[in-house]
Amino acid sequence: MIVDRSPFPATHRARRIGTGLCWLAVAPAAAWAVVRLAGLDRGPLVQALAFTPYVAGGSLLALVLALALRRWRPAAVAAVAAVALLGAVAPRALPAAQPATTGPTVRLLTANLLAGGADAGTLVELVRRHRVDVLTVQEFTPAAQADLDRLGLDRLLPHRQLNAQDGTPGSGLYSRWPISDAGIRHNLGGWGFSQAYGTVSVPGAPPVRVESAHPSAPYALDQVGFWRTDLAAQPPATPHDGLRILAGDFNATLDHGPLRALVRTGYVDAADATGRGLVGTWGPYDGDLIPPVTIDHVLVDRRIAVRELTVHGLPRTDHRPVLATLRLPAG
The missing domain is CATH 3.60.10.10 (Endonuclease/exonuclease/phosphatase)
Incomplete structure (x- = not known):
């Protein structure tokens, strides 16, 4: 009886597990970005959307994980979600120009x-x-x-x-x-x-x-x-x-x-x-x-x-x- 001791099956399984973990990390931020940008605040999503700034910050963690594991497709989706969420949230931390008023x-x-x-x-x-x-x-x-x-x-x-x-x-x-x-x-x-x-x-x-x-x-x-x-x-x-x-x-x-x-x-x-x-x-x-x-x-x-x-x-x-x-x- 010949036993296959090749390391590739185990490596392949580990890679699939890593890819699955990446998608699990990326999917919530991607779904959140779709809901936020499409204005789908209905039902229980109304309360959840109040916490979008926290999800925007967390989207960067999903991106870092995908990049660290070199899972390029999840990384691409994570990058798009992070840009969308941070683009919606980050401007609130930046002052804007004001009209030149002269009243009281x-x-x-x-x-x-x-x-x-x-x-x-x-x-x-x-x-x-x-x-x-x-x-x-x-x-x-x-x-x-x-x-x-x-x-x-x-x-x-x-x-x-x-x-x-x-x-x-x-x-x-x-x-x-x-x-x-x-x-x-x-x-x-x-x-x-x-x-x-x-x-x-x-x-x-x-x-x-x-x-x-x-x-x-x-x-x-x-x-x-x-x-x-x-x-x-x-x-x-x-x-x-x-x-x-x-x-x-x-x-x-x-x-x-x-x-x-x-x-x-x-x-x-x-x-x-x-x-x-x-x-x-x-x-x-x-x-x-x-x-x-x-x-x-x-x-x-x-x-x-x-x-x-x-x-x-x-x-x-x-x-x-x-x-x-x-x-x-x-x-």
Whole structure:
């Protein structure tokens, strides 16, 4: 009996195993790139797409593995997926050119108060320390309103349009300057989020319509339709209308098609414009082990220049307030 002791069968098996491992590593990033670029945010994919920046980083590991094992076909697919994902994500870390505006500066802060439980003292101190001119709040309750006024917010920002409600539906708009044409928008989702809005009269600038945005959250499959409808119903920014700012908890990142569609109507995402678009605003801040994602935004009319954006801590909420320094056109 002759026994084949040739090393080639074992080598062939090892090579096949290595190739299989490469495809297993590459396939998720490739599939993710297709879903992201095609705007296929439907069903459970909506929540998953919020974590696209992490997948974009991981796509490089799959590429390195395929190159190290010299599996050229998986490497080619991995390279295309990495370029696609990083091309979608990386520009948010780079500042963009801004319009040459000559009007007044406005400092706008937005904060989700987590059913009114956020620390009111910290929020008022943020307003005082940073000389905030306009504040939008979400999940705004009567108790939160009373605490904020007791701590002096009514003196710092005396003009207001408020819809304080128990639980999470409430919304508020505060301003240093007078507010006119104010109202409340009601969204469709299961939590019934509302959005306070009004036209702020900033001295030396055209009137600015500011709205505390809070579309429905896609927390369950039966809510995804409401989420899409609420985002589609947000007021667009067009060059022939007055200046607009939407600021709040959008329950969406720039990897979600409906938010990108809203931005394309005439807005600029302030974090994206300043190279801060990958800074997390929601996630582990109240103790939950969730990777941070960016779902709180300040969307400004393209005619408004974004000078700076910073993200701050606020105890007892799972969101972080976002502060944007804006330069308006001259009035």
